[in-house]
Amino acid sequence: MPTRLSSDLPVQETPDENGAFPRLDDDQIDQFARYGTRRPVPEDEVLYAAGDRNHDFFVIVSGVVQVLEHGEVVRTHGPGRFLGELGLLEGQPSFVTAVVAEPGEVVQLSADQLNELVRNDPVLGDLVLRAYLVRRAVLIGRGGGLQIVGSCFSPDTKRLLEFAARNRIPHRLVDTDQDAHAEDLLRRVGVTVHETPVVLVPGDGTLRNPSNRKLAQVLGLHASPPPGDLADLLVVGAGPGGLAAVVYGAADGLGVVAVDSIAAGGQAGTTSRIENYLGFPAGISGPDLAERAVLQTEKFGVPVTVSAEAVSFSAHDGHYVVGFDDSTEVRTRSLVIATGVRYRRLDLPRLADFESTDVYYAATIHEARECRANPVAIVGGGNSAGQAAVFLADRVPRVHLVVRGGDLNKDMSRYLVDRVTSHPRIEVLLHHEVVELLGDDKLEGVVVRNNRDHDRRILPVRALFVFIGARPCTAWLSSLIALDDDGFVLTGEHVATDDTWWHKGRRPFPLETNRPGVFAIGDVRSGSVKRVGSAVGEGAMVVRLVHDHLSFGATR
The missing domain is CATH 3.50.50.60 (FAD/NAD(P)-binding domain)
Known part of the structure; x- marks a missing residue:
């Protein structure tokens, strides 16, 4: 049972794209009740716990519910709000715990009843889906969900991080090389540094360097079709x-x-x-x-x-x-x-040395976070490279766009060319190619060569993004x-x-x-x-x- 905090905390809501989650009116609550059941809830009742699968959906009619992550309150919901996030619709384990802080009444729907409502009531279904999408984004943004404990230099750590990111699973890295709390966390779960990376999944314990398939199975993402069908x-x-x-x-x-x-x-x-x-x-x-x-x-x-x-x-x-x-x-x-x-790989010596840590073939918020506000280089002249350059330039101090050809307009949409060339943090290097990677365990720079006059230059970057076909x-x-x-x-x-x-x-x-x-x-x-x-x-x-x-x- 998590420790219940003071129930006189202010009710806080995370804003969505319209400024706040919608508060349900009485008619909407009645609509939910047609698919589920009204019932009273006493103080301290756990509506669902971290790790629960296919837990029920709750609308708060009266009272207050607190949402806890690792024992700390991260959200407080009052009357007219509903609980849960995207994992409830996708069969994933819950990443948080919901506890009644003030007694009241709820409308309770099973996962099947919620799916029926989403299918049959487009208004309420859209309301739930929009809120759940935003809540998943918030959960990802604050690094909730899974804890991946390992060294940022480890290829397996990067593999697990990429798998979680590509599948939009909330997660955060506990870096054994830089996080002061990593050792205490490993000691609590009975794992040594040499056994990392490990994945801490709410309700499923500790997974020691799991394969992608094993992690997918635990998260409900890998379901083998029945044989013979x-x-x-x-x-x-x-x-x-x-x-x-x-x-x-x-x-x-x-x-x-x-x-x-x-x-x-x-x-x-x-x-x-x-x-x-x-x-x-x-x-x-x-x-x-x-x-x-x-x-x-x-x-x-x-x-x-x-x-x-x-x-x-x-x-x-x-x-x-x-x-x-x-x-x-x-x-x-x-x-x-x-x-x-x-995506094709660059034909470069020592590429494999850095590919597991500092070379990327995607540019999303997860890769940007790993760059840690360091300058980066991007290789490519198409739309993917242009989109990556604009996105990363808003998050890192400098982006060097390395293009083998001499005309961005050849393979990049006009609107992207305009945004790339006008961005103050993007340097476009036409007629250039990356010819060497510098560094020992971590990438410390790349050598680029002008393919017309063969002049060389060192770019002091800490990450390389590749989009070359x-x-x-x-x-x-x-x-x-x-x-x-x-x-x-x-x-x-x-x-x-x-x-x-x-x-x-x-x-x-x-x-x-x-x-x-x-x-x-x-x-x-x-x-x-x-x-x-x-x-x-x-x-x-x-x-x-x-x-x-x-x-x-x-x-x-």
């Missing part, structure tokens, strides 16, 4: 295109399975701000867009399984079978390949799927002459590969437009084509 549609890859296919497919009543090797969001999920996506005039961060899309997939009953990488593809008895590195297989009538691309994630497709010379998946008219189609009685649909019922969307597709909007459009379009394929097969 035949899916209507398997979506491999959960970037914007893949998530769109899941949402539209599930909404149409298809039996959908969705899997990603790392995290929902794809490359877009590593982008600090997307400013040219329709409907978001102020822009939206990649992680926020991914989180909203994941909530939509959950709304239609399709969780995205992460930390399961596709390793094989085969055809069997008129269906397709995809094998994953966790030894599971999924049999499916149709397949959408949405595995996207991965990408390679498609298609190795798992073996030889059964036709690829172009660069490894991207061929679709539509590019495979119309393939022998596979001779006996099918139709030509391939747009987005369809040389295998009937196997489609490719987004960045992995040959000739695709590398934009979030086009990927989402292809994700919506491909579901219609899946229906056409399934209908055609039923008439044969």
Whole structure:
């Protein structure tokens, strides 16, 4: 039982984008009560504790509830407020404890009842979702949730930090090299420094250097599909295109399975701000867009399984079978390949020495926090590099943008070029390349060379961000799927002459590969437009084509 603090603390609310969380009126409370139960709550009752899964949802009718993290009050809620955050909708353990500080009355809904309300009542559902998104952002911002204890120089520590960040899991680093409380914390959990990194999960104890898959399982992010089931549609890859296919497919009543090797969001999920996506005039961060899309997939009953990488593809008895590195297989009538691309690495000596600590392939608030207000260098001349430069320049003292070519306008949108070139903290180095990394255990600088006059210069940076193009994630497709010379998946008219189609009685649909019922969307597709909007459009379009394929097969 956590220590109850004085109940005469002022009721505090964290502001959302409108200034404050909405206080429910009596009619709205009655609406919630139609889905749940009213009941009295005595002082000191624990409504839910840190680590609880699928705990209930509470609306406070009267009384006061305090929210505690590690025994300290971080929020106080009064009448008309509701409790919880995003994890309640996504099946994750609670990161906080809620205790009744003043007796009163609550409306209590189970997780299933809350999901039913979200599906059926768009007004209250939107209110809960908006508040939960903001609360998750607040929790992440203050470093709540998981504690990852380890050295900032450790590759495994960085791996765990990146996994938590990419999956938008609240967390903070307790650095054994710099945090004075790290040793006491390790002593309390019975772990030595040599056994780090460890992850402290509320309710699940201490995980000693867990794999990404183990951590995903503990957090409810990795759920193996039941063996033997035949899916209507398997979506491999959960970037914007893949998530769109899941949402539209599930909404149409298809039996959908969705899997990603790392995290929902794809490359877009590593982008600090997307400013040219329709409907978001102020822009939206990649992680926020991914989180909203994941909530939509959950709304239609399709969780995205992460930390399961596709390793094989085969055809069997008129269906397709995809094998994953966790030894599971999924049999499916149709397949959408949405595995996207991965950023290319620089061909530099000693890159591996720093890649686990100071070289990054994403630029979000988590990477910015790790830079610790030090100058950084960014390699690349496309939109990803430009977005990273603008984002980081507001958080670090200096950004050096290293561009091999001589014209930013060639690969970067005009609005980004204007923002990059006008920002006082961004230095653009055209016709330059990084040729050497400096430092021992930590990056202390990079050497850049002018590729016209070969002059060299040392940039005193502490982090290097790399956005130099990408390679498609298609190795798992073996030889059964036709690829172009660069490894991207061929679709539509590019495979119309393939022998596979001779006996099918139709030509391939747009987005369809040389295998009937196997489609490719987004960045992995040959000739695709590398934009979030086009990927989402292809994700919506491909579901219609899946229906056409399934209908055609039923008439044969």
